[in-house]
Ligand SMILES: *[C@@H]1O[C@H](CO)[C@@H](O)[C@H](O)[C@H]1NC(C)=O
């Protein structure tokens with residue numbers, strides 16, 4: 001089938017939704033709200049929305065601030081009171097920092113308000129970097145124009161640009177960025193790596209108030225407009241607040257979901273239509289449904305949704321009180337007119353409903369930008385020399401707006417390259433910058449008629465394609481490098497060096513040799529001196545650091561030191577072994593105050609052991625978190641090296657889950673363990689500076705206390721990135737077979753995502769109750785080899801540990817499988833951050849609670865294999 005569709009039915013426990021809504025209500029952490037033209041360093045909170053706006057001064061170098069006419073101010077929100085207008089230059093750009101890979105809603109707003117007293121709104125273009133975003137025109141001077149896209153940046157900044165097309169001075173009122181849930185819109189499509197969506201419409205159907213809703217009703221600050229009630233429709237409404245609602249991940253506002261339309265004639269279908277200008281445009285649709293009340297036992301509300309007669313989804317049963325979003329994962333088939341129809345199917349007794357609808361158009365942002373090294377280099381040149389030109393946005397594209405003084409080559413799909421740099425007569429001073437030699441495709445370089453001094457550097461010879469080099473009329477000194485002279489003699493280079501009084505082309509060869517040998521003998525002496533002093537310095541430095549680090553360790557460890565004898569007493573002469581860690585056995589111990597402890601002894605046979613021991617001690621002395629095992633003390637007396645930890649009554653996850661225990665871990669206990677482990681890892685990755693990688697996450701290193709709360713242990717292989725803790729263990733390959741990231745094993749590149757992979761395997765172990773590697777018929781079967789065919793077959797019930805005897809909610813299991821899949825993606829950039837995993841695991845837990853305690857029908861989540869294909873997309877293909 002060409003299109004695959006997916007019904008989202010993610011329900012979340014009521015109370016969580018409430019808390020979340022409360023917490024998020026004032027949370028503008030994902031918002032960047034820029035009031036263009038607002039004076040520098042000022043900011044304010046807009047009264048009707050509570051949104052905090054800041055000045056645009058930090059995001060743009062050009063343009064002037066203007067304000068709209070006083071009469072217009074009264075009737076418009078504050079972010080429209082100022083505009084930034086761009087009377088100079090054809091293209092003027094903002095540059096706003098963003099997070100790579102995060103899904104954003106980006107909205108530009110234009111309100112003319114006769115700011116220039118011309119009573120004539122202009123028309124101009126809005127560009128997104130090098131691509132055309134929109135043409136801004138005002139059908140009527142009192143209209144507010146908004147242009148909105150959903151976009152996942154692949155660079156850490158975006159550049160909205162205003163382009164003067166000769167129809168008046170461009171201006172802009174506001175730029176708003178909001179981070180969305182990565183798993184919605186683009187994240188739910190099949191083309192998530194390159195899709196850009198631009199808003200066509202977003203309607204609240206059946207509205208009673210006829211008002212627009214945005215933040216704070218909508219936590220993502222989408223703007224929902226009321227849609228006029230058609231004569232074939234009947235309005236439905238309810239009083240609904242967040243407490244009543246089980247939200248899905250799209251989170252449309254409850255006020256929007258509290259009204260709906262239904263066909264006036266209950267047996268007719270419900271239609272929603274729109275026309276398009278260009279039949280080649282592609283559309284995505286998002287339909288939000290919410291049934292206000294539970295149908296009586298003898299009633300059902302079941303319908304199918306079609307677009308131009310093609311099935312989008314069936315059967316749709318919007319079960320109270322869960323919000324549903326039904327969406328396309330690929331563009332709708334092209335047409336001039338689209339008709340979405342919701343038709344009651346056979347035994348349904350109730351007509352279809354429709355609460356809200358969003359339609360997006362696909363934007364083509366495929367024009368590639370200038371090669372990034374060239375952009376970086378030319379930007380650097382611009383900054384170093386303070387080039388006073390309107391050099392903004394991309395240097396080469398659109399070709400129409402290429403930077404003055406540059407020329408570029410355009411070669412099919414390859415990014416454009418800079419081939420010519422003409423900074424003649426630009427008032428340049430100082431030396432010729434090395435960075436110029438990094439514009440590796442340069443053919444023409446004209447630096448003539450400036451005040452450049454210093455030598456004509458030999459590094460310019462690195463420019464292999466250079467055909468013209470003009471440095472005439474400067475203050476260069478010294479010799480013209482013979483390499484450049486040679487090239488000019490063979491006619492491959494046209495070299496102009498005239499009018500540089502201090503620059504010489506040749507010297508008599510005898511004089512040249514003499515000076516070279518003098519320099520040589522001088523430097524030989526220098527080198528000897530240098531070696532002596534360097535050696536001395538290194539010697540001193542070595543002593544200094546070694547004492548220093550020893551001091552550091554012993555000082556930190558001082559207060560918790562135990563002696564050899566004490567260790568023997570504590571462990572009752574090593575009586576009870578409770579485990580085996582990375583570098584030795586673990587014994588049960590009891591302190592004098594009767595606290596139980598675990599004592600890990602460094603085995604003398606372990607060669608790497610001492611380093612791991614040190615590494616673990618250093619780390620646990622610094623890092624404390626409720627989901628990391630805590631260190632009570634240590635012993636470092638001669639051969640006896642031990643670490644003393646809090647005792648974890650329920651041992652480790654390996655023992656609890658996998659080694660024939662009578663108590664089966666329940667599904668929610670497994671989820672709690674996963675959440676605790678994710679929380680501990682999140683602290684290591686995101687709560688520590690520098691971040692720490694565990695590098696050996698596995699069930700045996702996840703300990704469980706008497707309440708079954710999980711704590712991560714065994715930090716012997718952990719590494720803090722970029723700190724001095726790591727240097728001594730970095731050569732050892734980390735991890736345990738079955739859990740270690742194959743990507744790391746292949747490349748040796750360490751990365752937080754290695755832990756995420758291991759965490760994914762731990763999740764699969766929790767889901768399936770199987771070991772990571774099982775020996776079957778003389779072969780080692782990795783858990784992924786076992787699990788993936790079952791998942792591909794769409795058979796979720798059989799993935800989950802049969803020992804649970806079906807005591808789990810499918811929705812929750814589905815979600816955990818989905819999370820685990822994303823963790824093991826072969827492309828580690830696609831693996832989520834542990835913080836995101838944590839958030840999603842929490843959702844799975846609440847899903848489980850809703851579905852099993854809410855006494856709704858057992859399988860509130862309906863799913864089929866086509867839905868599942870969508871869910872499993874990140875799996876290795
Ligand atoms: C807003 O301005 C105040 C002072 O005028 C400043 O302390 C505060 O940091 C600003 N807030 C933002 C978000 O820029």
Ligand SMILES: *[C@@H]1O[C@H](CO)[C@@H](O)[C@H](O)[C@H]1NC(C)=O
Pocket residue numbers: 099100101102103179180181182831832833836
């Ligand atoms: C979206 O994904 C990016 C990159 O993976 C991540 O940094 C960001 O935190 C995610 N955002 C949300 C809201 O999950």
Ligand SMILES: *[C@@H]1O[C@H](CO)[C@@H](O)[C@H](O)[C@H]1NC(C)=O
Pocket residue numbers: 140141142143
């Ligand atoms: C301009 O647009 C506004 C709002 O869309 C509308 O209320 C007004 O009647 C329009 N004015 C004219 C002259 O068309």
Ligand SMILES: *[C@@H]1O[C@H](CO)[C@@H](O)[C@H](O)[C@H]1NC(C)=O
Pocket residue numbers: 208237238239
């Ligand atoms: C529906 O809206 C009307 C006002 O238009 C209101 O009087 C009525 O109480 C609402 N119904 C519910 C169930 O809230």
Ligand SMILES: *[C@@H]1O[C@H](CO)[C@@H](O)[C@H](O)[C@H]1NC(C)=O
Pocket residue numbers: 265266267268269
């Ligand atoms: C309602 O629609 C059905 C089928 O579309 C039609 O047969 C019936 O006459 C309609 N009823 C009214 C009152 O229009």
Ligand SMILES: *[C@@H]1O[C@H](CO)[C@@H](O)[C@H](O)[C@H]1NC(C)=O
Pocket residue numbers: 296298299349
């Ligand atoms: C369902 O039952 C109620 C009374 O229990 C009745 O009024 C209603 O007509 C029934 N609906 C259908 C479709 O049978």
Ligand SMILES: *[C@@H]1O[C@H](CO)[C@@H](O)[C@H](O)[C@H]1NC(C)=O
Pocket residue numbers: 304306309310311314343344345346
């Ligand atoms: C949708 O339901 C209507 C009414 O039952 C039916 O006539 C139509 O064929 C269905 N469409 C699809 C594509 O299943």
Ligand SMILES: *[C@@H]1O[C@H](CO)[C@@H](O)[C@H](O)[C@H]1NC(C)=O
Pocket residue numbers: 300302346347
């Ligand atoms: C609709 O009716 C058919 C038989 O008439 C039955 O098999 C089917 O389960 C019913 N569907 C629903 C959703 O009630």
Ligand SMILES: *[C@@H]1O[C@H](CO)[C@@H](O)[C@H](O)[C@H]1NC(C)=O
Pocket residue numbers: 407408409
């Ligand atoms: C830029 O280079 C192209 C060849 O790559 C040439 O045809 C064009 O004339 C050049 N433009 C300018 C302004 O030098």
Ligand SMILES: *[C@@H]1O[C@H](CO)[C@@H](O)[C@H](O)[C@H]1NC(C)=O
Pocket residue numbers: 422423424425444445446468
């Ligand atoms: C550089 O620009 C100047 C005018 O600013 C022009 O005279 C000169 O020919 C240009 N050089 C090249 C190599 O195009």
